Amino acid sequence: MNLSLTLTINGEQREIVLDDPRVTLLDLLRERLHLTGAKKGCDRGQCGACTILVDGQRINSCLALAISYDGSAITTIEGLAENGALHPVQQAFIDHDGFQCGFCTPGQIMSAVGLIAEAQADGDAERIREAMSGNICRCGAYQGITEAVLDAQAKISTGKERDAA
Amino acid sequence: MNRFEYVRPTSIAEAVAAAGEPGSAYLGAGTNLLDLMKGGVTQPSRLVDLTHLPDLGQIEQLPDGSTRIGALVKNAALAHDPAFAEAFPAVAEALLSGASAQLRNAATVGGNLMQRTRCAYFTDPASACNKRAPGSGCDAIGGENRAHAVLGWSDHCIAVHPSDFCVALTALGAIVEIEGPAGRREVAMTDFYLLPGDTPEKETVLDAGEMIVAVRLPAEAAAFAGNQRYLKGRERTSYAFALASAAAALKIENGLIVEARLALGGVATKPWRVQAAEAVLAGAAPGKEAFEKAAEVAFAEAKPSGDNAYKIALGKRVLARALMMAAAGTPERMPALPASPFAPLPEGVVNV
CATH class of the missing domain: 3.30.43.10 (Uridine Diphospho-n-acetylenolpyruvylglucosamine Reductase, domain 2)
Known part of the structure; x- marks a missing residue:
């Protein structure tokens, strides 16, 4: 059985043919398209290491059947930097030591990008922590992660105000 | 797989x-x-x-004043819809207290209703489970069962229903719209789920081929918007299932409760409406005394199914506190920690 789908991945339209409907978005990205930024931690929607954006919304790619997302636009960690310049969230994670081993970091960063777009957390650290609870960091870098998200959010909203002016 | x-x-x-x-x-x-x-x-x-079907992704206000939520509306989209959250704040709070942001962005309204229990014996194919393999027995009985039900359980199954959303919907009298081989029908949330009895594998009234197309909140449910909360006791303050939760909605006029709507989560085999406790509150003055009495009535039939007697005491306190918080008024903005006992208490609410 061949199943075909169209996805826009990091801005590029891809025609994909699957030989098996069981392939998740995570396995499609990692094993077939060699975009290994999204990580397979638990593979059961509990750790958040596989977080990607689908049509701008953060989801767990391990619990998403690729075939079902036919027609979607996907952004992975590989698609964040523009012309070699880091995305403000990526830069903020470096500036605030938002990681140790780095395994959860692509998921943390994608989740933070989604969180900032959702615009529910304003500058409240408690709201940030609550909204990031789907991303586990076993090194325990949560303090740095929270600071990074707060900083990136402030910089992105300042940038937007400047653009609007 | x-x-x-x-x-x-x-x-x-x-x-x-x-x-x-x-x-x-x-x-x-x-x-x-x-x-x-x-x-x-x-x-x-x-x-x-079902995700590519048209017309199942809308939140609509119907001419009769009811609100119709399409089965494919995402949990997060519903909770953050300003008009919906204003009319049904406890439903929004319940939604935001469940799962993680990533899961809420993907999970649908229909899927939330159809999710299965998180009983560890149900999810472990090596264990005996009458729900997964009818007639095989129940390893939860006599096993690790501190998270299991104290209401609605049977000798065949003691698993709790996991949803928060459904608890708030049940309190507010939601109706499930179903389409199937025999056409369209509607079932009240209170009748949608079945008690386990001796057929725990049969969880809902849905027949083969039937699907949920929408969930509707009746017009009169919006009259409770000013005084409603969802409160959820759990082992972590975020991203954990309820050990005991409650949705409480009050209609208060001239300092007295005119009507109450109450449902319990995390303690029963289905979302558990407690109409006897609602009746206790009708005409009562809001306060600790009335709320503790209602909580006693709500759990009158409760009995431990194992190592979970604590849930009866916890459940009563969660319900009484949810009522105190509802009486204090729906907050203007969703709390930073939705439904969390660790969120700051509204003024005038004492620990119960």
């Missing part, structure tokens, strides 16, 4: 026809179904993908 046939219908009629085949399952986002399939807990031979 077993192999399966993937079917993508273009209409509800096509979906219903495709799902009539034995072994079929409907696919929403799959956040629960794929997890169960990966664990070998369920092994459907055909998945009927």
Whole structure:
């Protein structure tokens, strides 16, 4: 059985043919398209290491059947930097030591990008922590992660105000 | 995960026809179904993908004043819809207290209603479970069962229903719209789920091929908007299932409760409306005395199914506190920690 789908991945339209409907978005990205930024931690929607954006919304790619997302636009960690310049969230994670081993970091960063777009957390650290609870960091870098998200959010909203002016 | 046939219908009629085949399952986002399939807990031979169907993704106000939520509306989209959250704040709070942001962005309204219990014996194919394998027994009885039910359980199954959303919907008298081979029908949330009895594998009134197309909140439910809360006791303050939760909605006029709507989560085998406790509150002055009395009535029939007697005491306190918080008024903005006992208490609410 061949199943075909169209996805826009990091801005590029891809025609994909699957030989098996069981392939998740995570396995499609990692094993077939060699975009290994999204990580397979638990593979059961509990750790958040596989977080990607689908049509701008953060989801767990391990619990998403690729075939079902036919027609979607996907952004992975590989698609964040523009012309070699880091995305403000990526830069903020470096500036605030938002990681140790780095395994959860692509998921943390994608989740933070989604969180900032959702615009529910304003500058409240408690709201940030609550909204990031789907991303586990076993090194325990949560303090740095929270600071990074707060900083990136402030910089992105300042940038937007400047653009609007 | 077993192999399966993937079917993508273009209409509800096509979906219903495709799902009539034995072994079929409907696919929403799959956040629960794929997890169960990966664990070998369920092994459907055909998945009927509903996510490309038109017209199931709207939140609409109907001419009779009721609110209709399409089955494919995402949990997060519903909770953050300003008009919906204003009319049904406890439903929004319940939604935001469940799962994680990533899961809420994917998970659908229909899928939330159809999610399965998180009983560890149900999700472990090596254990005996009457729900997963009818007649095999129940390893939760006599096992690790501190998270299990104190209401509605039977000698065949003691698993709790996991949803927060459904608890708030049940309190507010929601109605489930169903489409199936025999046409369209409607069932009240309070009748949608079945008690386990001696057939715990049969969880809802849905017949083969039937699907949820929408959930409706009646016009009169919006009259409780000013005084309603959801409160959820759990082992972590975020991203954990309820050990005991409660949705409380009050209509208060001239300092007295005119009507109350109450439902419990995390303590029962289905979302648990407590109308006897609602009746206790009608005409009462809001306060600790009335709320503790209502909580006693709500748990009058409760009994431990194992190592979980604490849930009766916890559940009463959660319900009484939810009532105190509801009486204090719906907060202007969603709290930073939705439904959390660790969120700052509104003024005038004492620990109960």
